[in-house]
Amino acid sequence: MRGWMxxxxxxxxxxxxxxxxxxxxxxxxxxxxxxFEDKFRQFEGEDWPTPTDYRNASGAPGHRYWQQxxxxxxxxxxxxxxxxxxxxxxxxYTNNSPDRLGYLWLLLDQQNYRRASLAERSRTVGSDxxxxxxxxxxxxxxxxxxGGFNDLKIxxxxxRDLPFSITDSLLRIDLPQTLGTGETFTFTIAxxxxxxxxxVVGGRSGYECFTKAWEDGNCIFxxxxxxxxxxxxxxxxxxxxxxxxxxxxxxxxxxDYDVSIxxxxxxxxxxxxxxxNLDILTAAQRQRxxxxxxxxxxxxxxxxxxxxAAEASPARSxxxxxxxxxxxxxxxxxxxxxxxxxxxxxxxQDSAEHPVVMAMSFFPKEARPLWxxxxxxxxxxxxxxxxxxxITYPYPAAQSVNGPVxxxxxxxxxxxxPRPLRGDDGSLTYTERTKAGLIGVIIHEVGxxxxxxxxxxxxxxxxxxxxxxxxFLQYQAEKLWDADFPARGEPRQIVExxxxxxxxxxxxxxxxxxxxxxxxxxxxxxxxxxxxETVMGRELFDRAFREYSQRWAFKRxxxxxFFRTMEESSGMDLDWFWRGWFYTxxxxxxxLDKVIAVSLESADPEARARAARARFEAxxxxxxxxxxxxxETVTERDPSVRDYYDETDAFTxxxxxxxxxxxxxxxxxxxxxxxxxxxxxxxVYRFTFSNRGGLVMPVILKLNWSDGSDEIVxxxxxxWRRNSQTVTxxxxxxxxxxxxxVDPLWETADADRANNGFPQSIQPSLVPLAPQGPQAPNRxxxxxxxxxxxxxxxxxxxx
Numbered sequence: 001m002r003g004w005m006x007x008x009x010x011x012x013x014x015x016x017x018x019x020x021x022x023x024x025x026x027x028x029x030x031x032x033x034x035x036f037e038d039k040f041r042q043f044e045g046e047d048w049p050t051p052t053d054y055r056n057a058s059g060a061p062g063h064r065y066w067q068q069x070x071x072x073x074x075x076x077x078x079x080x081x082x083x084x085x086x087x088x089x090x091x092x093y094t095n096n097s098p099d100r101l102g103y104l105w106l107l108l109d110q111q112n113y114r115r116a117s118l119a120e121r122s123r124t125v126g127s128d129x130x131x132x133x134x135x136x137x138x139x140x141x142x143x144x145x146x147g148g149f150n151d152l153k154i155x156x157x158x159x160r161d162l163p164f165s166i167t168d169s170l171l172r173i174d175l176p177q178t179l180g181t182g183e184t185f186t187f188t189i190a191x192x193x194x195x196x197x198x199x200v201v202g203g204r205s206g207y208e209c210f211t212k213a214w215e216d217g218n219c220i221f222x223x224x225x226x227x228x229x230x231x232x233x234x235x236x237x238x239x240x241x242x243x244x245x246x247x248x249x250x251x252x253x254x255x256d257y258d259v260s261i262x263x264x265x266x267x268x269x270x271x272x273x274x275x276x277n278l279d280i281l282t283a284a285q286r287q288r289x290x291x292x293x294x295x296x297x298x299x300x301x302x303x304x305x306x307x308x309a310a311e312a313s314p315a316r317s318x319x320x321x322x323x324x325x326x327x328x329x330x331x332x333x334x335x336x337x338x339x340x341x342x343x344x345x346x347x348x349q350d351s352a353e354h355p356v357v358m359a360m361s362f363f364p365k366e367a368r369p370l371w372x373x374x375x376x377x378x379x380x381x382x383x384x385x386x387x388x389x390x391i392t393y394p395y396p397a398a399q400s401v402n403g404p405v406x407x408x409x410x411x412x413x414x415x416x417x418p419r420p421l422r423g424d425d426g427s428l429t430y431t432e433r434t435k436a437g438l439i440g441v442i443i444h445e446v447g448x449x450x451x452x453x454x455x456x457x458x459x460x461x462x463x464x465x466x467x468x469x470x471x472f473l474q475y476q477a478e479k480l481w482d483a484d485f486p487a488r489g490e491p492r493q494i495v496e497x498x499x500x501x502x503x504x505x506x507x508x509x510x511x512x513x514x515x516x517x518x519x520x521x522x523x524x525x526x527x528x529x530x531x532x533e534t535v536m537g538r539e540l541f542d543r544a545f546r547e548y549s550q551r552w553a554f555k556r557x558x559x560x561x562f563f564r565t566m567e568e569s570s571g572m573d574l575d576w577f578w579r580g581w582f583y584t585x586x587x588x589x590x591x592l593d594k595v596i597a598v599s600l601e602s603a604d605p606e607a608r609a610r611a612a613r614a615r616f617e618a619x620x621x622x623x624x625x626x627x628x629x630x631x632e633t634v635t636e637r638d639p640s641v642r643d644y645y646d647e648t649d650a651f652t653x654x655x656x657x658x659x660x661x662x663x664x665x666x667x668x669x670x671x672x673x674x675x676x677x678x679x680x681x682x683x684v685y686r687f688t689f690s691n692r693g694g695l696v697m698p699v700i701l702k703l704n705w706s707d708g709s710d711e712i713v714x715x716x717x718x719x720w721r722r723n724s725q726t727v728t729x730x731x732x733x734x735x736x737x738x739x740x741x742v743d744p745l746w747e748t749a750d751a752d753r754a755n756n757g758f759p760q761s762i763q764p765s766l767v768p769l770a771p772q773g774p775q776a777p778n779r780x781x782x783x784x785x786x787x788x789x790x791x792x793x794x795x796x797x798x799x
Contacts, residue, residue: 093184108169162176259326265317333415363375447473683735685730
């Protein structure tokens, strides 16, 4: 603590200082004996980790930043009949950390399909009174099928078995000797993996077979999390070995991949990376692929007719091996099917390494015409927009694959689900929602190539860092696709969630999040939209966001690196914003409680008296006096009781007031400032705002003037710095104010618009006619039995 602070504290103690305004500084946190809460206090030393040589205080990687590297050589074969993968992977692990490692942790995400897995045993259901068809079918499938890795065998470079142990979805290899800084360790894993039927048991991978009476019986295979992968070892957590419970996605290391995929001879394969053996394609397909690089519209590489021919006559035997290579990626996925139609087009970009990126789509005939029309174009549009906001796309391809997975991302390849609808009569239609859903999910999943496949955040710990940032850019891309696109990201759309029950802060760990979609996707995306459009402005925000993306491309950022970079690059202190939107469940509700028009009183006592009399006469008369009219008072009946005070009133100017006014005029002539002030005749308006939602925000105020004009004044959030509950703010104008409104453009997610206006307006609300309550049980009616008025207790008829 600084010397002057100690001296001041000693003085307060010596005086027995207990006043409500006394403050004591303990580290970065201000403690106050009154009700003051400092929503602008700094995060440093409180909730944010101390900067290190690995990640510094500016939000950039430090001069000693490091991360591990893991390279894979994999041979895998797809058995279409058994729905099984059989693979062998050789892994080379490079220890770039300053630590010696005695063991390695690997991820076995597919273990969550074990019947006794932590994920399965901790599953909960939404209701204890219903059981859906899907739940029953899933339970039945797990009675006859079980997923997870089988036949695991791990050997070292010398061919000897390596000891390992499995803890639910994690595998630990004990190293023969500790691995030092800069050293590498190579080992091989053999495995088999039964693929799940995705539409039955759920998940991010698996297969879908088209087995309805009018379908062709062929299948689509999507392989993801399909091989044992190294867990992360980082500077801020050590081993990232949280179990996979289903929602928290995958934190992985970068490396180089060389993958050979053996599939049935008539299958088309799409995968992470670039196809190395192009001669596996026909000459015509290779020619179309070259043509697509410079085409303005998508070009079929595998045509609908070629795919239909393969479906009509499936290969009964034979295989082909596809070889893909990918440099500096953090995962590998692939898709395989004879049903695939394949189209592509080149996307030009400012990159010496990849001046053209191939945007490509793979889809069955059941996805037409939606996919032909929009999939590849949506991929290309995503690259254009995300390149502007973040980094230039660093890979040769970006792919969208249709299958049973509704939406999931991996490096250079994404799985997306929407298809048109086929009626029982064979008619083909699609809804506007399906069209928007297809374009939106492709933008979102391809966008994930940037966040987190390149800007490599920890999804399992901070889901919002990939889902929220990506949803923010998805919103930007959707609005640049079509201004009327039904995108999620408008502040008005998040209000209902922010005032709902059972919320947790955005910074909550993935597996503990409530209302997952709103918390991890919508709220942070909306917060960033408000930050860009309302708080920072586009120029400052866009520059800072690009700097964050470029700093942390192919590295592992934390939320604190993002927060610090946005502040350091823009020159704005945003701790109040992060605290409100990311660390609390407060909401925005700023009320305009009162407006007062203040004016200088005249120096002329006669003018002051006239003004005071006018105000008095504008007040309503006493109700008693009004009702007493016609009844003679004493002063009216008897003039002798009247005196000077009955002939004058409180508004009479006295001789003393005139003398004092004359003296004041003489004094004002000698005081230039006072003389200048007396010429002021503008209107001074004082606005009292209260923060009813708890989340401090800028106050956007629309002022409507008597001449028919209006203006919007943007009051910065710092107006709340001395009192976060209520403030009075002043505005001066020569115009006369008629009315005012807070957040007129609906840009701050204000939850209650009824208190935003002054004078307050009547809020319209349409309500439906309430339906009649449910009828009581009536077994007689339901059993088609009826009675007559006399059938139960007939009465005698009086003659």
